[in-house]
Amino acid sequence: MSDSVQGQWSEIFTPRYATVTLILCLGVALLAFNSFLATVSLPTAVGELGGVALISWALTLFLVFAIVGGAGAALLKHRLGARTALLVSAGVFLIGTLIAASASSMPIVLVGRSLQGLGEGVVAAICFALIPELFPSRLVPKVFGMQAMIWAIAAFGGPAVAGLLTEMVSWRAAFLFSVPLVLIFGVMVAFVVPAKSPSDGTVMGFPGLRLLAIGVGIMLVALAGIAEPLLAAALLMGAAVLLVAAVWLDGRSAERLMPPDAFRPVSVVGTGLWMTLLINVAGAGSAVYLVLVLQQMWGYGPTMAGVIAAVMAVAWSASAIAVANVRQKETRKLLIKAGPAMIGIGLLLVLLGLEMDLLAIVVVGQLVIGSGFGTCNGYLNLTMMEAASDAERDRTSALMPTTQSAGNAIGAALAGVAANSAGLATAVSVGDFKVAVMPVFLLGAFMAALAFVAAWRTVSLVKPQDANSSFAAG
Template sequence: MSDTVEGRWAEIFTPRYATVTLIVCLGVALLAFNAFLSTISLPTAVREMGGVALISWALTLFLVFAIVGGSGAALLKQRLGARTALVLSAGVFIAGTLIAASASSMEQVLVGRAVQGLGEGVVSAICFALIPELFPSRLVPKVFGLNAMIWAVAAFGGPAAAGLLTELVSWRAAFLVSVPIALIFAAMVVVKVPAHSPGDRQDVRFPGLRLLMIGVAIMLVALAGLAAPLSAKGLLVAAGLLLVGTVWLDGRSRDRLMPSDAFRPVSVVGTGIWMVLLINVAGAGSAVYLVLVVQQMWGMGPTAAGAIAAVLAVAWSASAIAVANVRSKETRKTLIRLGPAMIGTGLMLVLIGLQLDQVAIVVAGQLIIGSGFGTCNGYLNLTMMEAASDAERDRTSALMPTTQSAGNAIGAALAGVAANSAGLATAVSSADIKFAIVPVYVLGAAMAALAFASAWRMVQLVRPQDANSSFAAG
């Protein structure tokens, strides 16, 4: 069968790949749905149990522990094998869900959300690591396109489903709906995922100190988003030092969490990880503040404001699907460079639309931002996978979703510092809000510019032999 035929969308749904495709999709769906769950269901839980001061930590702890779990996922896969690691982490996720759903206080909900995040962080990272292992390279962009579609569906359907379950049944039901999905996921993993991969080792040491440093650093980042500007800057500096220290320690460890060239601008993988981090830092500020700002400035209701925000997810999904059939290596390089340029342009358009009170310009900016992510994301990940050695591929693949989550957390905190420093928290008039939101979008555009520089450097480092690796050969 020719590569042109084999590379069609239909192939990922053929008997050979359909079960694996569904496993990856379910792993992503659990993360996507639960990322939106707490903001919809927990206000009702707070009215029942109290603890309104803790509500924001439901998402924060989920993300912090998801990043910690994702950071250790590659080593866990090596130690236990993909099948056992996925089944155990799915069990951890289910346990966390049951703790949260049966909670009698917000403190118990937070414990459940932390346990949920830990399990789901491992699940999503190992699912990413399985993509180059179970799919040939010609199908990888389509798998990422499908994942983008799942996030878009979750952006629309997740809040709607959680809202309906909360309103018609209870907030506890909105949590419990994840349990059967996780059980189906675990059953399919037992049947389809290989117990061990070549290169798995049983003597992997538990990287407790490095995982603790990552967790503390991300927690400091989260606290920075809530603190006064001066304190926030100190927290961000401390978090940065911890993360740099973690990378330094990891590079000297026998059992590394990250690829050996992680964050080093001398390799495709090193520059690619910087790009993954920076594009997510760039987009986080707008994601956090856009709905709030259009409601305050233009008097929009939650549905209309949410629709403007969701335009980005739809554009991301549509563009990822549109470019998934590109086979030319040079075109793929162009798409990788184009992505951050579009993200930066879109952010500035959204800012202009807000300043001019033009909804159409804001929507156009959202379309361009989403298309920028969808255009570059699949080929960015594929290029890093192809460039990684066989020994490093698990670490490289598993680090991608973890770096995305870390970028979102860091970006949200930086945007919070920028917005609070400009007086957004106390802004009342439309003019004050317009002034205060400027640094959020300027910061995002600056991060997108740095991501563009990383993209440019990355594609310069791509060697022809990277496309002829055992993974790329499929």
């Protein structure tokens, strides 16, 4: 793509692209709103059904199955075609939603949440894979900007909708909020998304061992977040072995789930995936603990603490939209490198604000963190898409949201280990909390520094011909 060719925001809303844009936004909305709806409504569900010990598993199982679904999405798209794969996975999500909403016990809620995660993992990954198929390169940053805007809307609107529905109707109504979204999504997919069949008649095997290794590995990561430090270390080591084994096995399989250079620091795709993983690991600790810490340290209510946490999502959206018109390749490379640096600086500012009891610094830190994600995320994804070969673009694109989810899971677990080791679970005074949160944010800043190294390596590997692929030329 020539730097002189620049897409306008209005173009993604023209008749040619408007329906596709809406489909992709709905796919993101399913995940974004469902995340906030479940977080707000589940405590009430536990109060009615019992099983408080299982509440954390409602998120854990959703995340594990979402990652497994995302890992297998490219293969599913190849075997069934994009339209059928999206309709099947949306159907699985819908069934999971109905099961969770009608559950008579928490174990049944967990079954529903698992199916929701599996369906949403596939939907999110295939929606990512469709971006380079349905949009020219010049419009991709705008698409990512729109998706960031959906997350910001969900960050503010999701808790409000869930709270109102839970209080005025029931927690079941909050779960059912996703039903019209998935139905509209399914109808639009059926009429708009192309039904491409596999490129050949080859019958492809089911990658059960690799998906099992990925699923168990992420499960061990989740368990590490709530375990004692020594056991947590052992669980994380076991998870690392399983996840590395899954990547190794995949690289030697005839029917791969991932591109051949996934997580190998010799290509743009390999280092780009590392950067994707690390920035999400970096941001997860703040996402998990900031609301809790603001309530415990400063006595804020859930709404006020939630608004401060949501500042990051708004900054993410605003910055993604602000940089979406950048044309110069060198400027895009600079933005990719700036993102992790901003995330690290923002985390340190939030920590400083908490330690000094200064809300203004915390808010500024949140703004910097969100701006860091919004600044680099779209162009990092675009760079990997452009660098991938035509044969590997589906696998590369589908792996991006899966890697983001894995980073969030790993980051939450590592933050849990750091917080528990520092005594967060037994903290009672403000001083105790200040000591306990310090390793959480320092760990995040360290991960952001590693992401900066990966970003530097990624842009240094970009070749001029990467921007001249059939995708970029579209």
